[in-house]
Amino acid sequence: MRVLLASRNAKKLAELRRIVAAEQLDGIEIIGLDEVPDFPEAPETGATFEDNAVAKAVDAAAATGLPSIADDSGIAVDALNGMPGVLSARWSGKHGDDQANLDLVLNQLGDTPDERRGAAFVCALALVVPGAEPVVLRGEWRGTLLRAQHGTNGFGYDPIFVPEGETRTSAELSPAEKDADSHRGRAIRLLVPHLRALG
Structure with missing residues (x-):
């Protein structure tokens, strides 16, 4: 069965495909938006990660008739009262400018002492099967933010985020370590039983 990931982010698509392959979900083929006809995509205007994920998955399922997965993710910085949050991808004012977004957060935390530089990456994931209620799941990854970038793997805020229990940033982890x-x-692992039921 084809399942649509409602994203044009090649790294997100590769990550989901790796995890689906590792979980041996036979009969499930993950495809991206580039593999279906274009349809109007509503802007991300939700107040929460969950709102945005559900809206994207509902639009994709309605337009294609396929079971659709969408995520909204970002970083919630303790010293910034949980911001950038849903604005993570456009924190600097321009959507998708990873370096500008990261630089802005570093500048905003300039005087923040190390012990108050806690943060969490958050991912809300929605699965919408046409005719069924959305399934909404949430994953969080706690850590702290460095004062300078380290590592070239990953994207977004990965080069300044050190996960709890680690000495490396998430941009220094291998894809397999990060997936885990x-x-x-x-x-995604919370989603696996729902995908297995589809297959």
């Missing part, structure tokens, strides 16, 4: 522990990995 990341916010998205945790949410």
